[in-house]
Amino acid sequence: MSQQRFNHELMDFLAVSPTPFHAVREMARRLTDAGFQPRPEADAWRLEPGGRYFTTRNDSSIIAWIVPARATLPESGFRMVGAHTDSPCLKVKPQPESHRNGYLQLGVEVYGGALLNPWFDRDLSMAGRVSYLDRDGLIAHRLVDFEQPVAVIPSLAIHLDREANENRAINAQTHLPPVLGRQGKGFDLKTLLRQRLEADAGAKVGRVLDHELVLYDTQPPALVGLAREFIASARLDNLLSCFVGLRALLNAEGDTGALLVCNDHEEVGSTTAAGARGPMLTQMLERLLPAPEDRNRALSRSTLISVDNAHGVHPNFADRHDGNHGPLLNGGPVIKINANQRYASNSETAAVFRRLAADEGVPVQTFVVRSDVACGSTIGPLAAAETGVRTVDVGVPQWAMHSVRELAGAADAFNLSRVLRRFFAAARQEESG
Numbered sequence: 405m406s407q408q409r410f411n412h413e414l415m416d417f418l419a420v421s422p423t424p425f426h427a428v429r430e431m432a433r434r435l436t437d438a439g440f441q442p443r444p445e446a447d448a449w450r451l452e453p454g455g456r457y458f459t460t461r462n463d464s465s466i467i468a469w470i471v472p473a474r475a476t477l478p479e480s481g482f483r484m485v486g487a488h489t490d491s492p493c494l495k496v497k498p499q500p501e502s503h504r505n506g507y508l509q510l511g512v513e514v515y516g517g518a519l520l521n522p523w524f525d526r527d528l529s530m531a532g533r534v535s536y537l538d539r540d541g542l543i544a545h546r547l548v549d550f551e552q553p554v555a556v557i558p559s560l561a562i563h564l565d566r567e568a569n570e571n572r573a574i575n576a577q578t579h580l581p582p583v584l585g586r587q588g589k590g591f592d593l594k595t596l597l598r599q600r601l602e603a604d605a606g607a608k609v610g611r612v613l614d615h616e617l618v619l620y621d622t623q624p625p626a627l628v629g630l631a632r633e634f635i636a637s638a639r640l641d642n643l644l645s646c647f648v649g650l651r652a653l654l655n656a657e658g659d660t661g662a663l664l665v666c667n668d669h670e671e672v673g674s675t676t677a678a679g680a681r682g683p684m685l686t687q688m689l690e691r692l693l694p695a696p697e698d699r700n701r702a703l704s705r706s707t708l709i710s711v712d713n714a715h716g717v718h719p720n721f722a723d724r725h726d727g728n729h730g731p732l733l734n735g736g737p738v739i740k741i742n743a744n745q746r747y748a749s750n751s752e753t754a755a756v757f758r759r760l761a762a763d764e765g766v767p768v769q770t771f772v773v774r775s776d777v778a779c780g781s782t783i784g785p786l787a788a789a790e791t792g793v794r795t796v797d798v799g800v801p802q803w804a805m806h807s808v809r810e811l812a813g814a815a816d817a818f819n820l821s822r823v824l825r826r827f828f829a830a831a832r833q834e835e836s837g
Contacts, residue, residue: 407818410651411635414817415625417647418637422531422620424464424489424668425547427643431650431666432458435468438654449691459688463533463545464489464668465678467688468653475659478698481705482661483828484793485652486783487645487712488670488680491638492516492806494523494580496530496593496617502581503589509581510555510593512619516671519807520574523619526808527553528582532617534597539608546607548600553622555582582619621808633734633814640802640810642670645711648817652824661702662828670712670783680783686790700792707756708795709827710748710784711820713812714738714771716801729772731801734813736767737820740782740797748784753796760826766819769801 421427436442440456443449451457454473460466466489472480497511514520531549538544557580562568574580594612601607625637635644646666656662669679676682693699717730731738739754740747761768773779788795800816 405651407815410818410821411627411814413651414644414647415627415635415637418625418639418643421639421643422529422549423533423547423616423618425533425616426531426549427489427646428460428464428466428666429547431466431468431646432460434650434654440468451692461684462668462678463547465666465684467663467665467685468650469663469692470653470656470661471692472659472661476698477661477693478701479705480660481702481707482663482793484663484665484706484708484787485649485824485827486665486667486680486708486710486787487649488642488674488783489646489666489668490516490671491641491643492518492671494518494582494619496532496615496619498614501591501593506586508584508587508591510584512580512582514576514580515618517806519804520576520580521572522804522808523580524557524559526556527622528555528557528619529553529622530555530617530619532615534601534612534617535614536598536601536607536612537610539610541610543613544607546601546605548597548604548617550600551622555584555619557582623809627814628811635812635814635817636809638809640812641713641805642711644713644812644817645799648821648824649711651821652828655825656828660828661706665787667783674783674786680786681790683790685787689791703791703793706791706793707753707827708748708784708787708791708793709757709824710782710787710795710797711824712740712782712784712797712799713802713805713810714740714799715773715805716803716813718803724774724777726772726774729770731769731771733801733803733811734815735769735801737761737798737816737823738769738771738801740771740799742773742779744779745785746779746781747797748782748788748795749797750794753794757796757798757823761823764819764822764826766823771801 443457443459455471458468494512495515500510502509529550598609628636649664653664667680669676674681716733717725784795784797802812804810
């Protein structure tokens with residue numbers, strides 16, 4: 405696949421994935437089209453050698469895997485890629501309706517560590533999951549996406565806030581509620597959701613019970629720059645990594661177990677049933693290998709590449725980086741290292757990734773945070789602690805992380821996909837010494 409085609413597929417994936425629910429639905433669709441079979445967690449599983457399967461939890465986390473055709477898992481282990489499906493955003497409150505000065509607004513709360521300034525003056529839509537009673541009195545769940553702009557968070561004019569450019573503090577409670585229009589006080593969000601479900605999906609909705617909705621920017625992904633060398637989009641952190649891992653898995657061959665895990669809730673700590681600090685991956689591995697001896701043997705032969713975007717050096721803020729560790733956009737994927745284990749990389753696992761990249765002719769960069777700055781983290785240390793699998797943290801460099809619109813290099817995701825494809829396809833390298 406060419407880089408151009410890859411990037412257009414990536415942008416298509418980003419565009420149809422405004423929430424983790426939509427991202428997992430799209431990943432499940434692509435897996436199904438490629439011959440992977442769903443295995444719901446509540447069902448008894450029957451797995452065949454060479455089989456390709458996937459399972460989901462909460463509609464927002466997904467694990468897909470390939471069983472070796474000839475070798476057994478205790479002999480081959482798993483080659484794993486991990487990412488996360490969630491991004492910082494504005495989440496609609498359960499009872500959000502507000503009427504102030506003749507305007508209809510919605511109450512929102514901040515999900516994750518979002519950059520808030522870029523949310524102002526954007527054409528916002530709304531999407532998520534709705535739970536309702538159908539006409540038979542049964543609880544059902546459907547995804548909804550309004551697609552068109554339905555809300556805006558207008559800035560206050562500079563004339564009324566002369567210090568806005570020097571000293572602007574955002575109050576999440578009072579400054580962020582979006583404006584939906586000049587509607588009467590009879591507006592009810594649940595009624596609107598019922599109407600939307602019946603119009604879009606033909607669902608027979610008796611009563612909407614609850615919802616998990618977020619706002620999102622409707623500006624579509626784009627290639628930008630004089631040479632179109634950057635990708636601009638919402639949710640690059642971390643749906644870009646989910647897509648890269650998915651494309652690599654779909655092309656996986658060979659006789660080593662291959663696995664992709666994409667967890668929800670990384671941006672809020674991962675301590676949920678569907679998060680990386682939760683039991684989803686370990687429970688799945690226990691079902692594949694019920695005998696502890698077999699499972700431990702397989703895990704000892706396994707490697708996890710945790711993929712989450714890295715901080716590219718910003719030309720206007722270069723001093724925020726360690727001088728020797730400022731990754732450049734389009735300079736290649738980044739190995740992320742932290743002495744305090746905020747990243748799971750070590751010399752052993754970094755060497756594995758460097759060799760794979762060298763075999764593909766892909767350059768590799770390194771990120772280490774400044775020694776006087778707190779370091780973020782990923783699902784890598786969490787998954788490593790839960791499973792004992794040796795892990796390396798990598799990602800493509802990007803700017804504007806956690807903004808409503810982020811920027812990455814157009815060559816980096818494609819090159820990372822080449823490395824991950826080789827990771828899934830290559831025979832296991834035995835260490836010497």
